[in-house]
Amino acid sequence: MNSLTILGLETSCDETAAAVVRGTPPGPGVILSSIVFSQTEAHAPYGGVVPEIASRAHLEILDGLIERALDDANVSLHAVDAIAATAGPGLIGGVMVGLTTAKALALCMGKPLIAVNHLAGHALTARMTDGVGFPFLLLLVSGGHCQLLAVAGPEDYRLYGTTMDDAVGEAFDKTAKILGLPYPGGPNVEIHAARGNSRAYPLPRPLLGRPGMDFSFSGLKTAVRQLAQTQVNVDDACASFQAAAIDILKDRTAHALTRFRQDFPQAPHPMLVVAGGVAANAAIGAALRQLAESHDFDIRVPPPKYCTDNAAMIAWAGLERFALGKRDPLDFSPRARWPLDASGDDGHSGKRQQGA
Numbered sequence: 104m105n106s107l108t109i110l111g112l113e114t115s116c117d118e119t120a121a122a123v124v125r126g127t128p129p130g131p132g133v134i135l136s137s138i139v140f141s142q143t144e145a146h147a148p149y150g151g152v153v154p155e156i157a158s159r160a161h162l163e164i165l166d167g168l169i170e171r172a173l174d175d176a177n178v179s180l181h182a183v184d185a186i187a188a189t190a191g192p193g194l195i196g197g198v199m200v201g202l203t204t205a206k207a208l209a210l211c212m213g214k215p216l217i218a219v220n221h222l223a224g225h226a227l228t229a230r231m232t233d234g235v236g237f238p239f240l241l242l243l244v245s246g247g248h249c250q251l252l253a254v255a256g257p258e259d260y261r262l263y264g265t266t267m268d269d270a271v272g273e274a275f276d277k278t279a280k281i282l283g284l285p286y287p288g289g290p291n292v293e294i295h296a297a298r299g300n301s302r303a304y305p306l307p308r309p310l311l312g313r314p315g316m317d318f319s320f321s322g323l324k325t326a327v328r329q330l331a332q333t334q335v336n337v338d339d340a341c342a343s344f345q346a347a348a349i350d351i352l353k354d355r356t357a358h359a360l361t362r363f364r365q366d367f368p369q370a371p372h373p374m375l376v377v378a379g380g381v382a383a384n385a386a387i388g389a390a391l392r393q394l395a396e397s398h399d400f401d402i403r404v405p406p407p408k409y410c411t412d413n414a415a416m417i418a419w420a421g422l423e424r425f426a427l428g429k430r431d432p433l434d435f436s437p438r439a440r441w442p443l444d445a446s447g448d449d450g451h452s453g454k455r456q457q458g459a
């Protein structure tokens with residue numbers, strides 16, 4: 104197949120992003136440009152993403168970012184094969200801005216539109232960066248999602264487990280807020296954790312040692328809140344929280360490694376892929392690497408800038424869909440919820456709102 108060139112747009116949360124990616128499945132692809140504008144400053148005073156502020160900010164800067172992405176890639180709109188945009192799940196106002204912009208470009212340039220599931224973007228990133236083949240086991244850990252899935256094709260996902268309450272990124276963000284650390288919480292908790300003693304405070308590890316592959320983080324968050332009412336050392340609290348989160352992730356993922364082997368006995372070198380913003384956490388990456396190796400799994404964790412929200416992953420997921428011969432109609436509706444697997448659970452905690 105000829106190499107495909109795709110323009111991708113991402114506007115589902117608080118990052119506005121545009122990228123141009125070239126390649127063919129299974130990858131790796133060439134990221135010709137990837138521009139991410141983080142709205143962190145606009146949301147920081149509120150301690151969380153404010154949907155209305157996010158949509159307005161996307162609207163103000165998206166067209167400029169698209170121009171820059173095309174310029175950086177040295178590609179004209181005429182030369183792209185298709186225009187891909189996140190069509191969900193996410194904050195609906197933001198999704199509408201990106202998807203409507205993509206529709207307008209597709210219509211006036213006579214190019215195909217590809218509606219991309221944001222989670223598929225995260226899931227397929229390791230193909231864009233490393234050319235990972237199917238099937239693989241995916242641990243998807245972000246601000247809104249915490250799931251284990253078997254990925255057997257670009258649009259073939261089997262859900263193994265999901266969170267029963269908060270997503271792990273949300274737990275990081277809430278812990279940061281409780282401890283008075285600035286937004287965005289995850290990276291700040293990691294920095295403080297590196298300086299602290301992880302055994303300073305005993306914190307619960309919900310579901311640990313129980314069968315199954317689901318997650319629960321709300322008990323851990325409540326324990327951090329109670330801890331914060333006493334005199335705490337912030338570094339030690341962050342280290343203790345992060346150690347608990349890692350234990351939970353390892354325990355649940357260990358069950359999924361076993362299940363994946365049963366489901367895909369023909370895979371000679373089974374692969375664990377970690378994706379989503381929380382995969383940018385080096386301590387989590389190291390712990391999962393150790394776990395994978397002890398189970399004879401390979402592991403891929405994409406570089407942090409492609410783990411957190413970006414448009415290159417959307418362009419790549421669009422490229423995979425385009426390569427399957429799929430196109431989407433110009434009246435495609437944005438979706439606030441959009442599960443990756445057919446069973447209907449999109450793994451969204453439903454709590455990712457202002458100040459959450």
Ligand code: KG4
Pocket residue numbers: 116244245246247248271272273275276287288289290293379380381382383384385410411412
């Ligand atoms: O994938 P992402 O950029 O956006 C969503 O689709 O949710 O993930 C953002 C989440 C936030 O909760 C953020 O705090 C978390 O990823 N995160 C981290 C780190 N970097 C980002 N959590 C822990 N450690 C990090 N270094």
Ligand code: ZN
Pocket residue numbers: 221225245379380411412
């Ligand atoms: Zn994301």
